[in-house]
Amino acid sequence: MSKRSIGLVVLIASIVTVFGFQFSVFGTSSDRPSLSENRKLKTENRGLQQPVALVVADEGRRLFVANRRAGTVSAIDVERGRVFAEIAVGKRLADLADGGDGQLLAIDECAGELAVLKRDKDSLAVTARLQVGDAPVSICCLHSSRAAVACLWPRQLVIVDLSHPAKPRIDKSISLPFAPRCQLALKGGANIVVTDAFGGKLAVVDTERGVIESVRPVPAHNIRGLALSADGKELLLTQQLLAEEMPTRSDDIRWGNIITNGVRSLSVDDVLQPHADLLSHSRLHPLGTFGRGAADPAGLAVVGDKIVTALAGTGEVAFGPQLHGDWPRLPVGRRPTAVAHAGKRIFVVDTFGDTISVIDSNKIKKIVEISLGPRPELTPTQRGELLFFDARLSVEGWMSCHSCHSDGHTNGLRSDTLGDGSYGAPKRVPTLLGVGHTAPWAWNGSIVHLEDQVRQSIRTTMRGPRPTEQQVADLTAYLQTLPPPPHGVSSGEAVRRGETVFHARGCVRCHAPPTYTTSRTYEVDLEDEMGKKAFNPPSLRGVSHGVAFFHDGRAATLGEVFTRYRHQVPADMTRRELDDLLAFLRTL
């Protein structure tokens, strides 16, 4: 074949690709797209694509990236530094994994779906889909054609059988005692480590038997990255640590006394031994130094003897471990979240920059930055989202809003801020999911405008520079879009009876539907360390997703609120009434 005719074939092939895509990408769910396509998806105000996960293929020559907001998977030719295909997969992709045999596994957080994709040289296509449950947030491949999907709000780990890729099926579902996020397979996938999406719990699951072998706490929150050390003996995790009793003074933040950002190592043997003391061989490598915080460590990769972690809050990647001083860093964008590697090449996903940075790990130098698409004009809400995860809002980059309000929810810990007017009485970090509808704000209900709360938190908790009015407006706009956590299961006799109890026993006086709060403050036999007794009732929407209760988190479970602390429980309330009430509350 002459050179000219080869060129012609390539041209025809690319035209076919373009048109093929035009017809397939926006098919209905019954008519799923299955063809390759080019990367020109909907162009009208699409916002950021928000890449969140990547799979490295063909020894690092190709990358496949899941885009959260765009709901697409992009295929990248690394040598050419460009996207060669992009396919619509779902509504909001949360993770992507290499299923082997040219298959990719993507999960759709919004649709609750697992999508199986087939990749070949120039194309990508969805070949099968499976409903896995609400809010799947991560996927982890196990051996013998299985994968584990972590579902956030339902607190489930779903094991999927992929031995017939065209017909994936759910093998088993395992209930977890916490909302899961990160996962890592151990022993070739016979076991899996699952970590808490908000707090510091870590579960080890036997995936074959479908049994939880252990659930143990680690002093941590926001665990966002898991990896094995080069020798396979250590489990590494990126995390944060909050000193609950320390007042959020600027100097203490700057010296790392409030938020510690770091990489923890745990012994894999300890992790696998259900009764071992998980922390007896644990070590925490703190990141950041005076004048330079390292907020929100996220994705993690072990490259030779190096540990590489994305610092999502400061837009950098850090390279450790380091004997002397802080880990060296490289700026890579706005919010790097995922890290992968092939040989000495490191690939970093910048979620808010819509780019993939390719880095030489020896020289700690960026080789190329690959764009996933044109940079769109952002709406105030979209700008607010960027700010929410941006540690530049805090003093010297030690924390972002997300550092405590994990993904808008809560890390479940307490913090001694000036939010209640004084230091000395640490308060539970409230969820911000649904915050737009629960005026007034602050535990003492003293803040009437959400903007003022935003300003106050930036200035007196994060101790950042004075925000501009636009920043405040954007953040407020973003917060107002956060929906409350999902309702629990709302059927059953007990729920109906519980609702009656809720009304009959006067709970509604303070917790009035639909937001299940009211604007006043009440004295309900609670007192903080500074002698304050009047609190604005927290909203009960999504209360079953709470991880600690009352102003100081003294109740560890919703049940304890009534059984241990007798919160407004009348003397004549029966055990059954209480059980019914709890059943009702869990549906809110």
Next chain:
Amino acid sequence: MKTRNLVWFTAVILTLVVALTSLPAADKGSGANSAAMAAARQAWTITDLVLEQDIDPPARQQMLLKGIKSLLRLGKTKAPTPEQFAALLAAIWPHEADRRDAGPTDQLEHILYNGLLAWRSGEGNREFYLSPQEAKRYEMIAGNRYVGTGIQIRKNDKEKLTQIVVPFPGGPARKAGARPGDLIVEVDGKSMEGVSLGRVVERLQGEEGTKVSMTVRQPGETKTRLLPMVRSVIPFTSVHGYRRTGEESWSFSVDSSSAIRYLSLDEIKISTLLELRKIEPLLRADGMKALVLDLRFTRGDDLRHAALVADGLIDGGDLWRVRDRLGRTKEYKADRDCLFRDTPIVVLVGEYTGDMAAIVAAALQDRGRAIIVGDMPKMELTVTSLVHLPQESGAVLLRTGRVERIERPETTKEQRSAAAENRLMPDHLVAIERKNLLAIEEWMRQQESPEPKVDAKPPSDPQLDKAIVLLREAVEKTTKKTTNE
């Protein structure tokens, strides 16, 4: 007596009279008033007589003050109202013309406010009131973000110049080439000859990012050097090794034959936990098997930072409890993270161990985390808090709580009684001569210099020797155990 004082104290008494006569009649009636009036007249006569006839009379104000103090000590007298107190102050406050050599107003205020807080005895010459500038400076130092040129200075009387004792490593002066012993000849081109230490400090101080230059020379030399620098934040390290080997490097070894490493804490402060966290991998890489933590000269003020350090060193459990003025207690606890995990620690304490270091050592003893060696420290164990006055008008240092130990059950009888009395009884009491102790302190001070003497020999140190013996035993035991396993 000078005329001015006479005028002043006449005014005091007039005011007292005015104040007393203005008391509401309902308050014990006019009987109390007239008794006070008569007493005042008689007191005045007595002081007159003392001034006229005593061979070495005190000033009248001293006598009046003593008399009033004696009355107040009775406890039956009433506190004056704010208005009465204001009237009294107005009366004794010097007139504008009289104030020329009495110092600026703020100085008088300073004396008054510190006088108000002087009932805190046994705490040396410490001042408990801080002016707005002082509060700012206090917070700057407490925050370990001191802005300046980074030098420690003293007066060299022979040369009539200010001399640099230590240009701190990493500070602007050191970076510009300042050396220990340098005499400061000029600051920004102005001669500093005969200028007081305070004035030199004033000239060197300034905002972060501003320029300043020093002309210096070594003693006995004529050649001067111009050192231009930019004032910057100089974080002072609080964790040191045994011997400085370079500008930024330390030897942590005290005993070349074993893997015992040494750290001394100059202070327990805001940065100490982070410093310890950063130094741990270095010591591990250095082959550390056991650690001496020298707290014999460790200062510190802030209980929260002591809690962070104790928490950092202890693997879970209670640290101590703090009781406030209302008797409410708050327990401090350690989380499960633990620095130098599995490493035996000996903590050295002594007479000069500060309160915060002593409470950290006590917690390490109570949790069985470290063996305590040395002399019994003096422990005051109060929580000192900087409380700001309204409208940024300064701050006062107040005692806001008392620390109590939470003893472990298996302590010895002596330790239990020491713990009950909030004292710290070392596990191994090792006495040391004062001369020897001061030599050790001097050794530590020398290590602060960026140019330590390489061949200097450390002073003899029986407490450190004991620590080494104990740690060798501990290491041997662990090695045997591991071998047996």
